[in-house]
Amino acid sequence: MPEWTLLVAKTTNPLDPVTNFFKSSTWHFMTLMFWFFIAVIWLSCAYWVFKDARRRIDDGIIVTVAVLTGLIFGPLGLLVYTIVRPPECLADIRERELEMRTLEQRLEDDQRCSYCKTPVRDDFLVCPNCTRRLRTVCGTCGRPVEPSWRVCPYCETQVAPAAAAREPYDRLVR
Template identity: 45%
Template sequence: MSVEAVFGINSSGLNTAVKLLVLFLIVIYVALIYYTYADARRRIDDPLLIGCAVVASLLPFVGTIVYMIVRPPEYLDDVRERELEMQAAEARLHNLGFFLCPHCDGEVKEDFLRCPHCLRKLKDACTTCARPLDPAWKICPFCESEIPGVTPQPRRRRRRGAGDLAEPTAVSEPGS
């Protein structure tokens, strides 16, 4: 019976052990390529970068180690979950009537006219009832008074009379 020698080894037991070791290294190599692909899909949003990570992992063992060093530290699901938690916290603060100053990010209430931290003007006061007004409002919702400069004045339409339909007469200039 002829036994094929691997690396010049003629012993059948040792030859089998070397073949199993090579098979084990090939399985580990393929598993590392798949691991890099699966991990990159969970951590990276750009398909081009995922492809680059997989191509880098084709370098035996070194590519996966380099990918593990430069990969993003958190999963995309964790990033999205954190963003949702931040939006939920902002919505809860909004429902409580607490807001952040757009200039200094200090905590202000909905009815503040000025920020107590940076002293910048946040809203205008109604001239009639002195309550804070949102810049988008056309009238004060508390006292129903018009906001000067914001409230559009209603247009008055001029009715056409019989004299408007006639053609204008020529006015002669003096001295002609």
């Protein structure tokens, strides 16, 4: 059959332009592009989940499950992941733990003789190890008084620590 008869036959059917369009290479190209974009979106979701999960989750298996969820369910998986993901980043948790440890260390250091680092209680007058004077005694109530205090907090007596009592402490803080 000559080609022109085909053309005539096609133009006579009113649905021909539509069916022709769906058979055309343009439509084929558009379908390809559509699937390509879908693939890009799905991969992007999985990649985003991967990047985010690595920052928040320490367990490799859970990260893999999260990435698979993103890969299989695409944007829906990503939505589910953002709902159930841990609220804090691992870096933030580590930083907080480090801060806590530093604080604990500082508190611990406060409870040590500043000269020999022996653990001391806050009511010790002298270090039991190196016998350095840590605190003086209030002349009125007899309670331990820090060298930096100007008044006894228990009985309001003005503290005038003896030079002899303060001297070893001063030497050790210097």
